[in-house]
Amino acid sequence: MLAVGFETVGSSVPKLPSVVPIQRESVTRPGTAEAVTVRRGDLDGLRGVAIALVVAFHVWMGRVSGGVDVFLVLSGFFFTGAVVRGVERRGVLAPMATARRTVRRLMPSLVLVLAAIVLATIALRPYTQFGETAAQTLASMFYGQNWYLAGAELDYLAPDPSVSPLQHLWSMSVQGQFYVAIVAVLAGWAWLRRRGAVGRPALLLALTGLGLLSFWYAAHGSATHQAWTYYDSLARAWELLAGAVLAVAAPYLRIPVRLRGVVALIGLVMVLSCGPLFDGANQFPGTAALWPVAAACLVIASGFGPAGPRAWPNRLLGGRVCTELGALAYPLYLWHWPILIFYLAETGRSHAGLVDGLLVIGVSLVLAYVTARLVENPLRMPSAGQVSTANNRVAGGLVGVLTVGVLAATLGWQVVLSANPAVPPQALDPHRYPGASALLSGAEYSPEPMRPTVFEGPVDTPSPTTDGCITPDREVRVCTYGDPTATRSIALVGGSHSEHWLPALELLGAEHGFRVISYLKEGCPIVLSDQPSYAEYPFPECHAWTVEVLDRLAADPPGWVLTLSTRYRQSGVGDEVPVEYLEAWSALQDRGLNVLALRDTPRLQRDGVFYRATDCLAHRGDADSCGMDRTDALDAVDPAAEPAAGYPNVHLLDLTDAVCRPQRCRVVEGNVLIYRDEHHLTASYARSLAPELGRQIGLVTGWW
Structure with missing residues (x-):
């Protein structure tokens, strides 16, 4: 979810050289054909701040922080920007190459975590939960978890032993569906562009219109049927489209150098204050979600404009701590929730305290680092030398085996349940079953x-x-x-x-x-x-x-x-x-x-x-x-x-x-x-x- 949509062009952050991609935004200024590459390490840092808020609020506050909404904006921005720039460079859209690149970045870590959840469920949880876990695992693997939860009328609940360890994967499903939809939209735009019919302004207008429709739908749905709307991809689309609109509009937006620090600071303060101010599980993605979405947009926009020194909020976000945490954002997001839920289920506690919460976060960070270093990075970074190629093969083989294993276990259990359906008794002998x-x-x-x-x-x-x-x-x-x-x-x-x-x-x-x-x-x-x-x-x-x-x-x-x-x-x-x-x-x-x-x-x-x-x-x-x-x-x-x-x-x-x-x-x-x-x-x-x-x-x- 958190690692998709931007082009990886290199890495230079100490300690995690193979984990931290430098974010570069390549834009074409109006009236020129020259691509201007701007390093956006501050956006990697924004991801780090957002994942820190998500984890902390899940572990200790039992509520939504707004960090996921920030991720949605960033994903829409990076993914759309990368595809649009590719169209402008090549003249055509390459959907299969885009799909391969996206799957290579998303699936390895996801499959690893799903396999761990399936094994933990078999080892630790009652067998009556196997069927539900299998169904949600399949829904997550094929990016339909949000619709599964919506159809089951499952509110986005605070973590406790009764909550699914797969509940958090709804947001990945929303993004996966968005990627498919936006590629289809951009394919149509690329076709019209080759014929000289449209340019970026027309695409900008179309995406803005779609975003406004989605926002209206989300506002209406949050006021009438929140449990469904929270997971609804159509209601969430406007948050991703906000980032997509910024990506397309980037060449036309020029924030004066003296205002960039103010814009970035306002955005950062809004990101940090979202969780305490809003009850996101019961208000997002309606009107209240304008707060985290606007916050992310402000930080993104603070980097637009003529070359000049970076403002201190951007330098802070682009620092080592934030960027290294941002580099682990995707696997950390995947791991922290199931670790927390299984911990609560095994201890019988309703929530984590300070010490055990820190333990949950520590274990999640270690697993996230190992996942990024040994699984995610070898498969998404270009190979370099025999050692790197060997790592790629080992990671690829592991992911392949786990994929087959997860599908065999979950589909197999579903087949067993289908072949032996539970049929409730229609009438019981009152002498043997008096009730x-x-x-x-x-x-x-x-x-x-x-x-x-x-x-x-x-x-x-x-x-x-x-x-x-x-x-x-x-x-x-x-x-x-x-x-x-x-x-x-x-x-x-x-x-x-x-x-x-x-x-x-x-x-x-x-x-x-x-x-x-x-x-x-x-x-x-x-x-x-x-x-x-x-x-x-x-x-x-x-x-x-x-x-x-x-x-x-x-x-x-x-x-x-x-x-x-x-x-x-x-x-x-x-x-x-x-x-x-x-x-x-x-x-x-x-x-x-x-x-x-x-x-x-x-x-x-x-x-x-x-x-x-x-x-x-x-x-x-x-x-x-x-x-x-x-x-x-x-x-x-x-x-x-x-x-x-x-x-x-x-x-x-x-x-x-x-x-x-x-x-x-x-x-x-x-x-x-x-x-x-x-x-x-x-x-x-x-x-x-x-x-x-x-x-x-x-x-x-x-x-x-």
């Missing part, structure tokens, strides 16, 4: 192999997950379950924690004669706020969806509306009723709708870190050790009891005793796995809750 009934009745039962198994659990989902009746976007989808011919109805409204009760409601609807009408949206309880108090980022799409659902419910009122009454407390133990839930109850009351408000189920976490029940069970855990204390998961008294007293239309349901024991919330009861991930019920366990849920609904509604 929740074992807690409620205390009936004795003989031990049986747990169902669903650790492989079946993640796919033991409610019907809307598979039939498309829970929407991922703004669309309101309405589906009917239970007894479709019945006149009585219950509307199930909310997000996935409302959805996971549907298997029980389906059984009850068929038994007692009522329809279950679903209004479900991923990650969206009914809420009338663009950014609820419990949300990490704005989600106005949820607000708009809620308003339309409320209007539909008012137009065609069901007998009852079933939704959640509580949510886990993010800042401590237990559960609570967010103020936004009370606003929703008021809105339902204003529309004359009666509400069945169901207490939410516990979420599995230790020290604030979520974990999957299936992973814990596969990693030498058992039903009790993989659970959590009830006092950590739930308040002693339903927190909805007091506020609900002020809403005559709201009637509370609480099935806590059907999920948790008096002292402990375990992950298996009555031989049935309770959780399919960190906090969603398996459909099998939800079905075992039907008798108790039916008893409580019957008492409130009087339907049976």
